Amino acid sequence: MKYLKIKEIGDVISGSTPKTEKKEYWDGEINWVTPKELGQLHEKYLTDTERKITEEGFKSCSTRLIPPGNILFTSRAPIGHLAINNIEVCTNQGFKSIILKKDYASEYVYYALKRSVKKLQDLGTGSTFKELSKSKFEEFTIPVPSLPDQLHIANLLSKAENLIAQRKESIRLLDEFLKSTFLEMFGDFTKNEKKWDKVELKYFGEIVTGNTPPRNNAENYSSDFIEWIKTDNIPVDDTYITKAVEFLSESGLRYARTVEAGALLVACIAGSIQSVGRAALTNRKVSFNQQINAIQPNEEIEPLYLYWLFKISRKYIQDAASNGMKKILTKGGFEKIKMIKPPLSLQTQFAQIVEKTEALKTQYQQSLQELENLYGSLSQKAFSGELTTKAQEQKVVIPIKQEAKIIQTELTKQQAFLRKLMLASHIAYELCEEPTFGHTKLMKLLYLCEQAGGMALQTNYKKFAAGPFDGKTLTLIDKEFEKNKWFTIEKKTFLVNDQQREATVYKKTDKSLLYKKYFNNYFESEAKTINRIIELFRKEKTQTAEIVATLYFAWKELKAEKTIISDNALIEGFYKFHPEKKKFTPEQIMTGYKYMQTNELYPQSV
């Protein structure tokens, strides 16, 4: 591993801005980028620019074209935004871009610089604005291994980075989920389709406006007796207020207004209308300033419901604000805002969903934290030269794979199929010597394993006569079995009630066990569930598997519709599944139902 100066790996170039008052310089064909735009970029690559300049504009100033595949790095306002340009682009004067020599991979340099952003910021000079000079940037050194190792490191880091991005997306989706659950339960409240009571906010609880105890008496602020909340402490995304920066003393508290835990603090005076209506709950007693109105809910209001009500109707709340230089939601106006007030029991139900989702979110955030730590240590290793040999590569790859398991929803189709194939191999390997085992049982068990194991293998189960069935997958699985010689497949025909039926018989080969390694790798955490299901159905008739799988499907549908699970609802769902299902009696279905209950094999709650 060598250490090279930036100027040794490429040419550092600056940019410039064509005169903005000259119209003929703007709206041309040449991409032109500013630091602000790079800051808003949420990925590694720049693929377009907001502003374009003309050929004339380009010639009028000293900006230069950077060919695709190089590094854009901002040297001021602020220092440290970076990207790889996928397009030909020029920049304003806030950049020190690098046009790389051929032995250096842009992706690698990207990650190396990203890791050094803090150091580079510290190299900045100037009083009004920190700015990184060209010479300092050129002299800055980064570790540089051989080109293959550069690519290898960039590849690893980008994998880790993708996992982080996916995890963040999952967290965002949880919020989406809550939003849609709210709308589903309470409807679009501006239309009030569900005809709830719609009452003024003052009937939701006590409305309290905050204040600032006299500043000229230092004693009011002389000790940390109680937190004094400002609008800064009301986060955009979190449910609860953050820790206050300023505190009031006991004497300060005498002049102040307070609320208890469970109150909603709402920003009512703000610099811009966007901030008006921002709200968060308290989980402790606090005081707060006059920019904030609080609602201390009465016994008919669930705080979490109130929080989401505000979150969803932000725009409606903002409309109630006055139109002065500052947008103000006055106490009087605030109290008069009309909001829907559904029965407490429904609010509580919603609050429970919120709590569960939040718990999941906490888990996700922890996993995100772990991924970020992983990225940190990976990047630390990469740039200290520990990742350049094959041996160490494996050490690092393993944790990524384990983490990847958490994010099964993001499997590609091909990955999903591969997993399914391994699962099918395992089931077939275990059961192929049983006389009852064939196509139908394989499919039913695949279905049940996928469901009970909570795997998202993207199988497209449809309602077929014999239960949940995905014919395409089954054909593909058979094909792979034969191609790899993992199993031989024979068709046997026989007569049932004068009807010709076909049965599929799988037979092991000496290559059958080859699947095992993959299976163990993919289903480490689900293996227990899978084997339990296999043993459960080993000696059962295909018919039992069929009934259970169909019931499972119907059960899941009922849950999705939020219908209460009852004997009748299940039987009805079962028959609705397919006309052929009439061949089973309600007694048989109920036996299946009992079987599922005793064996704890049914859709679990969200």
Place this chain on the structure above:
DNA sequence: AAACACTGGTGGAGTGGCAA
């Protein structure tokens, strides 16, 4: 290339008038 200047946004807090 570096320093400087301008624009515009944002949040915090004080003030005076008014009404209960």
Place this chain on the structure above:
DNA sequence: TTGCCACTCCACCAGTGTTT
């Protein structure tokens, strides 16, 4: 006397363009 309201000023900061 107290609380409310509308407004104003202040401090600070990010971002950008121009001048030295």
